[in-house]
Amino acid sequence: VISCADFMTEIGNYLDGDVAAEVRVRLEAHLSHCETCQVVLDSARKTLQIVTDSGSFDLPQETFQPIADRVMARLREAKT
């Protein structure tokens, strides 16, 4: 029988679909009667979705032109 702690150690692999079939069956059996793990799995999946969709740390493209200019200046300098 799988405990909640076991479920927590496998939840990452489960989200990434990286568990063997027999482990998956056991995890889902646990899931079918454990409300806490259902909540954690559901919210972990949503977390992942929010984090990937959030566009976090994206800067507008024009921010990078000055950086590119500096790099190119250094490279041209080195070449001559």
Added chain:
Amino acid sequence: MSYLREAEVSSSFPPFEAFREHFGFVPKIYLAQTLLPRLIEAEAALVEAVLFQQRALSPIQKECILLVVAAAHDNVYGVTRHYQRLRLIGMAEQQIDRILAGHRQARLPTADAGLLDFALKLARHGAPISQADVATARAQGLSDESILEAILVTAWANFLCSLSTGLGVAPDFEPREIRHQPPDFSAESESTEASIGPYLTTVENGPGGYAAVLQEQFGFVPNLFRAQTRRLDVVGAEIGVLETLLFTGDLTRVQKERILLVVSAANRNTYGVAVHSQILTTLGTPPDETDQIALDHQRARLPEEDKALLEMVRRLATEPHAFGRSDIERLQECGFSQRHVLEAVVMASFTIFLNTVQFGLGAKPDFTPRRMFGPAPPKKAHLSSPEPRPTPREFAVDPDAEAIAKVRGGDLDAFEVLILRHSKRVYRTLVGILGNADEARDAVQETFLKAFQHLGSFEGRARFSTWLVSIASNTGLQFLRERRPLDSLDDDEFEPDGFRPRQIRAWTEDPEQFYSRTETRSLVEGAVLKLPAKYRVVVMLRDMEQLSAEETAAALGLGIPAIKSRLLRGRLMLREALAPHFARSAKEVAP
């Protein structure tokens, strides 16, 4: 509730007790068959073997197959029922919606996405699975036992769709609107030749009891059952349904064999047509007459009512969208009773089940087919928006190859193109590692200078963008060690007891709708920046940059187990940090 009346059954009718125990209620599709309780018993045994028995596939995987196949057939009864079932066994509505909208975009594990691809392809009658499809499924991590179960569950899904349409069963719950976009398989190479199986390995079970039963009832052991010896419990239950259909009830055996023949022909199932032609011949129908029934029953020398019976099942198999109460009424006008109609609909639906299993397994015909059916022309109805299949990474041409070649050839300006193309990504990686925007900009510059220096050692084994991210990671880590030696990335202290979740309130269904994009973004950025660096780096590379575990391990010089455990910890910490903002009561009460 359906086109036919229901009969009283005892409240302790065993199949209904089993359904109540398993589903929590008796689905209306079985109530609609109470005129023939023995049939329900036989179906319940098959449900037990195919759905309730836990072997290779999980209940969620099976329900997902049932759901997408029902959706592909536009079957409201099935979509409604399997949607509810998936919710009940723990899948979030949002995820179910995503799977319906297109499972290839639903972030499903590769094996699960492959499973649904396989099931959807198989569920479309007349587009036989080939050895290549089975090879693809195996490559996606599915065992032969899983593939066999997928075939059986898909066949059962097809059975339920046909049965619910044929009987006009009302949904068990508030019906759901179907918004479904199955992948377009027509763009993928599909064999136009009849594929020869069997595709799956079988297991030797010795002279099983099933063989003796078949030998006695049919005079031979059909290859269709030989190909399923891995699951003798299923074979036994299938034979049970077939026996009940063929040897009990009010329609004659010949009428039933004709249904098997006509529906198999409508499904272009060469195997089914060969078997049932042969059986009809042994029952006394001349071969050319059998051929005529398979080809066009309206022109066969049959009584009008028998033609009407065959026309009803043909329409059910090929035009389910147009099928309705009038099809049933027409039969009743010809003198058929409600029990006759029920038998005919179940017989037709079970033929679809058998045809689907045969298409999936590629079982060889037991008799030389008098007629070979090729795949049907692709059905266009549900395939309005073809979605390009993503090119596997290893075969894709690196979009940067041209610019890299130019830089190597001395064209310095081409490097600026590469900088501008990738600086966003490199910046994101670095801000994730360093947790500071100004430092990250400096590190971006440093990264591109290093990349230029080492361009000679870039071998093109990974994509340029991945290679660049690994340089960025190293640069970021170097900055971190120099500037903040205390924020260590290397210590992997032993953490004995697993992570205990503290926030355990359920989240809202659609968490992103409660905040503007800017708000969500700042919540995420805040939470990510608060993570300890060693977790933050892995979350950034895996979840933001979508690198594989292997690529991340290589970029950070860590082993895969370390990557996995840090990613898990990082994700769970992010979940804890975001939970107060997205948990249910916090947001849904206030307008």
